[in-house]
Amino acid sequence: MGALEERTLTASRGLNNDLDWPYLGQVFEIKGETNICNRGLPRSQTAYAITLQLVEKAKAETLLEINQAHWGIEEGVHYRRDVTFGEDRCRMKSKMAAEALSVLNNLAIRLICQAGWAKAAQARRHYDANIGKAIRLILVGPS
Secondary structure (H helix, E strand, O other): OOEEEEEEEEEEOOOOOOOOOOOOOEEEEEEEEEEEOOOOEEEEEEEEEEEOOOOOOOOHHHHHHHHHHHHHHHHHHHHHHHHHOOOOOOOOOOHHHHHHHHHHHHHHHHHHHHOOOOOHHHHHHHHHHOHHHHHHHHHHOOO
16 A cells, blocks of 8 residues: 655744744744545645744745654654554553553564564564564574
């Protein structure tokens, strides 16, 4: 399944004098249009943001690249934690327990990445079925 995506970014310093925001460089709007190829379902999104970067240092193209890099990290790390490790489905009443779970999930993700796995879900299934290998990965590290 593939998707065609088009994003446009409009940046402005026009609001800088009207907003009480220290060090405001510019505001911007990103409009995205995604079309899932095999379904033909278009999806539109609009996001608004601010940056400290002045237009001389960060033109619209640069802001778009920065934004895409951010979402690449967001999707890579948080997707693994939320979907593969089920953090969003887990309802903990204790803040300390939730933080401990997050630390353990981050450790697991780091270990499987260091062990050379490209897909966290595939690695999780492998180690779920091979508990001895999972324990060895934790105690000895990737080989």
